Amino acid sequence: MFSVIIVDDEPKLRLGLQTLIPWRELGFEVIGTAAGGNEALRIFEETIPDVLLVDIRMPGMDGLELLQKIRHRGWLSHVIILSGYADFEYARQALQFGVDAYLLKPVNKEELSASLQKIHGQLSKTQEKSMLQKTKTPEWILYSLLSGRYASEDSFLIEWSDSFEASWKTYQILLIGFSGSHQEESEQIHKFKDVLSRTYASERQGIVLYFAPYIVLLLGDSPVGELGWNELHKNLQLLSGELRFEMDVALGEPVRSLDEIIHSFRTARCLLERSFFYDKGRLLTEETPETYQKENVQTSVLSLPNKEEEAFRLHYLVDVGHASAISSFLNEIALQQVSEQADEKEIRDRFFYLANETVRKIHSRLWSLSGYPGEPAQFLAEVYHSRYIRDLVDRISVVMERLARCADYNSKDNEMKRLLDYIDRHYGDNLRLEMLAVLFNYSSSYLGQLFKSYTGEYFNAYLDRIRIQKAKELLAQDMKVYEVAERVGYSNVNYFYTKFKKLEGESPSFYQKKE
Known part of the structure; x- marks a missing residue:
């Protein structure tokens, strides 16, 4: 992920930019925001972002002044200028500081995303070029294999495979994924990676690489059996003791040649992407059962x-x-x-x-x-x-x-009292004996018998009586008949008329006039 800071004096715009743009999908991470130039400079002194998104006009130090100070100090962040003014002179001055894009407010999501994609391409090329300039270490070659930069027939790869890893009969990728993505957590992850390198790479037990967003551990002559893997997993957890956030560990399939490493990586990555479906703290393999198994x-x-x-x-x-x-x-x-x-x-x-x-x-x-x-x-x-x-x-x-x-305030009372209390509070809902039977853990036929024995009435008759009693109270408050019918649980007003007349001997309209 490439880093971004947003500088604008409007809080709503800062928040809007953080939520409007799909940063992670575009390969970026917002590591900070600032309300003005001075605050932004303090962030730069701690960490230099890959991209600066800045409003050109702000109280105090404006965007142009901020740019001037940044370039004067040799900080080479990519810059996108935002402005509420279609001002050519501001644009001209901004361009002299090496601005990548000059966008007008209100910000257009597609336009800003397109600018970010272009910058991402430039940053990726710079990053790759930097990698190419490094000595062809095992870590660099592993990166090349995982990123698809080189194929197995490359001569340097053959030379590497004939070096100290020549005794390895198999290769297996172990991936470590993390829940957090904040800057401080990123620093902890890199420290953890260094600990793993000292533990495994220094003794030539494996090769450790940070391949965002994962730590990759390439193992040769992998541990034998479940006991061996459990021991390795426990060791990883001990080494990660200083991390303040959780990690998931997944194991790819073993392969017999370097050009197949990508298959082991993909297996492990698929498992990590489904870590949600496994129990916490498990070493994920193709044999690990999911928490809820379909069968x-x-x-x-x-x-x-x-x-x-x-x-x-x-x-x-x-x-x-x-x-x-x-x-x-x-x-x-x-x-x-x-x-x-x-x-x-x-x-x-x-x-x-x-x-x-x-x-x-x-x-x-x-x-x-x-x-x-x-x-x-x-x-x-x-x-x-x-x-x-x-x-x-x-x-x-x-x-x-x-x-x-x-x-359950009547938990020591018998369940029929609880049931009647429930009906009295929910008479307007679509109550059914079958549903209540499930809730109270009875069969519907048994609950029906229990209900009749306790109340002397069948369930439906009891419910109708409660509803009509409530309806009489509402009618006395001059509510419309159809409103009363709906309130007490009868969606059909004609059915309500029938029930009311059957129980009260008169229509709800006549009853209301009487009252």
């Missing part, structure tokens, strides 16, 4: 057709205090998503939606009682940024179960 997915009564129905069910489980059913319910959704080959983003979005809908619907009192050390927004952010599917599901399960236990 374990079975059809169940809980399988639901869409996310709205899933959210509906999760909220009900929380609301009725059925904490014990939440984990298995969420795990089944995860299994189903994996079986349908949903990708990482789709699964994140699905579970974020479920968590958000439930948190949005519960009473604020429940959240304060749950003991979660933060606001709902913090919880939802943690959900969305969970790095592994198991962590994602478990994080939601734990909080939902806490909420359910708080909602």
Whole structure:
């Protein structure tokens, strides 16, 4: 990734530029922002970015003054000027400082992206040229193989393969990937790479290379068996002790010649790209089982057709205090998503939606009682940024179960009282005996018998009676009949008329006039 800093006195524009442009897709990383020239100079003194994106007119030190100072100190960053003024004189002065592009505000996304792509090409050529000027070390040759710069028939590659690695019978790529992309984390990664080089490369056990965004460890005569690989993985974790963020480790297939190294690399990279689907802390190989394996997915009564129905069910489980059913319910959704080959983003979005809908619907009192050390927004952010599917599901399960236990204020009462209380609070929803049976872990026929025995009424008759009682209260408040019907759970107003007249002996309109 090439580095970028954004300098503009307008906070909204700085934020907008960070979110508007797909920086990572274009091969860039925004490492800092500044509100003016002096602040930008302080950043340059610590780290010189590859690209400077700067407003030409700012209070204090403007963009042109900043450029003049940067060039005077010999800093050769590429520069894109932004201006709200179509001013030829400013453009002319900017160009004398070696500006790559001069763009007018408001910023056009496509135009800025095109300028960045052009700069990326120039930076890549410069980087490659610098690499070519280096001695043809094993690290450099490995870089060439992975980047496709050289083929196996090149003479220097043959010479290298006949050197100290000649005793290697096989070659195998081990890739280390990282979650972070901030500048300070990048520095830690490079320090970790140096530690690995001292450990492996110095003793000719392997070759270590930073091949962004990964650390590559090329091993010859790889460890034997699962025990050997587990020992190597443990060693890597010990060496990474100073890292303040997580890493994933993946192993490519073993190959027998240098020109096949790229295949081992690609295998490992594919595993890292799917690290979300594995348990945290595992050494990923082609044999490592994913957390939710497709062959374990079975059809169940809980399988639901869409996310709205899933959210509906999760909220009900929380609301009725059925904490014990939440984990298995969420795990089944995860299994189903994996079986349908949903990708990482789709699964994140699905579970974020479920968590958000439930948190949005519960009473604020429940959240304060749950003991979660933060606001709902913090919880939802943690959900969305969970790095592994198991962590994602478990994080939601734990909080939902806490909420359910708080909602279960009648836990020592019998379940029929809880059920009746639930109906009294949710009479306007599309309640069905079959759905409640699943929530309360009964068969629908058994729950129906239990309900009749406890209340003396069949479920539907009881629900109609509660709804009509609520309807009478609303009619007394002069609400329109069709509004009352919808509020108490009858989508068909004619059906509401029929039920009301059957139970009250008169139409809702007549009842309202009487009142």
